[in-house]
Amino acid sequence: MDGSTTPAVRGDLPWDASYPAGLDWRTPVPERPLHSLVDEACAAFPHHPCLDFYGRRTTYRQVARLIDRAARGLQDRGVGKGCKVALLLPNCPYSVIAFHAILKAGGTVVNLNPLAPAAELAHQIDDSETELLVTLDLVPFRDKLAQIGWPGRLRAVVVARMADALPFPKNWLYPLLKRRDVARFPEDERHVPFRRLLANRGDPRPVAVEPRADAAVLQYTGGTTGVPKGTVLTHAGLYANTMQCRRWFTGADPGRERVLAVLPFFHVFGMTGVMNFALALGAELILLPRVDVREILDTVQRKRPTIFSGVPRLFQAIVGFPRLSRYDLSSLRLCVSGGDSLPPLLLERFQKLTGAYLAEGYGLTEASPVVTCNPFDGLNKPGSAGPPLPGTMVEIVSLDDRCTPQPQGRVGEICVSGPQVMAGYWKDAAATAEAMAGGHLHTGDIGFLDEDGYLHIVDRLKDLIVAGGQHVYPRAVEAVIKRHPLIADAAVVGEPDPVRGQTIRAFVVPQPGSTLSEAELRAFLADRLSRFEQPQRIEFRTALPTSTIGKILKRDLIPERPPEKPGSDDREISRPATR
Structure with missing residues (x-):
């Protein structure tokens, strides 16, 4: 089978007016074996x-x-x-x-x-x-x-x-x-x-x-808050997402690019966004088997890669490297950040230090993984994950019933449909039915589409804290805590409470050598967070547990967290707008 999938969409789409020049969202996506x-x-x-x-x-x-x-x-x-x-x-x-x-x-x-x-x-x-x-x-x-x-x-x-x-x-x-x-x-x-x-x-x-029917990859979700599930990704879905990424890199030159491969290929972001993307582009893959900032910088200077994908913690380590000025990073042109929040200040610093263009987007294992990304030729909005890739539909539905469509600017659950969406969860029909209710993928993420059709991620649905009837978004609280100059990292979770339903607990990592006290941090937060957003407990840590690609493992902070709901916690390229 060697066909194509044409999106069946009528009328204008929220992102039509702001879509990159020369790209047509409605262009058919080919269906072919991944190999x-x-x-x-x-x-x-x-x-x-x-x-x-x-x-x-x-x-x-x-x-x-x-x-x-x-x-x-x-x-x-x-x-x-x-x-x-x-x-x-x-x-x-x-x-x-x-x-x-x-x-x-x-x-x-x-x-x-x-x-x-x-x-x-x-x-x-x-x-x-x-x-x-x-x-x-x-x-x-x-x-x-x-x-x-x-x-x-x-x-x-x-x-x-x-x-x-x-x-x-x-x-x-x-x-x-x-x-x-x-x-x-x-x-x-x-x-x-x-x-x-x-x-x-x-x-x-x-x-x-049979590209649509045959599974190419069985990819287990990250399971950052629960037991990993096997996600069935078909040949057609993975091939489509690879070609969607290739189209999106409008400034890439087929047969002439060099891609620095640091993200692990056993992870869905590295598999599609680095390995298969590079092959589709006819690029050279410069392979590094481990994440070592010094080795990465040495490799950039010697091998002169032009495209580089990483996670925010890696970009932060690069811009904070003590002798960064000794390295020539000018070969880098197109970069993508994924896996977690990319603060706008970090985006600005990286682009200034390297001269590279850094785009941020959003994705998840169940979507092979890329869903949206800021364009390389067009408006790059710090604080957003960009518009959907060609052929990908993003809709926002009510948090109350998980089915009522929400207007632009209204927060709700992010739902995705497109050729790259999974066939289902391996041997788990019930989880598949729940995740695919209504004919689209329920991501379990909370967000909204702005006036240009750009997606903004607010938080994870399962991480939402309901304290005394008030909705508290942990990422918003984390972002405020991180504004303190003596805080290196933070994670906020909800804990069961017999009266309020949940209370807020913050885990914070001070900068090395800091003597910051809990009282000083509370004083800093007093007029920056509302009363119901204030953490009831603050715990200082030397480090926070993270996954292979640098996402905080909140399940390891509070192991007794409730079981996860579909979709998975493997959000590959996401950034909350509130950070």
């Missing part, structure tokens, strides 16, 4: 570099060839349509090659976070019905697998050698200089070297993929 991204890029840019991993550069033709060989190797080991294959990998060439090889073999990718607890990974492997798993020959991955065991249907582990991904002479030196980091795996039928997977002519058997 066709590599074939299309290889046909257009066969000799252009595709991957750069610590100096080892691989062209699109070479990557396409490796994918074909890996796909055939997987098929020879029983991978076919619907077979689940998990990836337990950092950003490296294997994470790109194995991802698209699984899809080409007919399988479904199950993305696993290597930093997740072993019990959570074991549950996901079992729940997803994963049969094969791909990982690296490094001690942390071997130890994690030893803790996980062999849950469910898991029958084999494919082990890739880190040394084989490195250029000469690093590939020779790595096993010697890093021998304590290199893990030995048993030599048996349960452990398959990645090299053996590639030992064929590269002629995978064709698989008839």
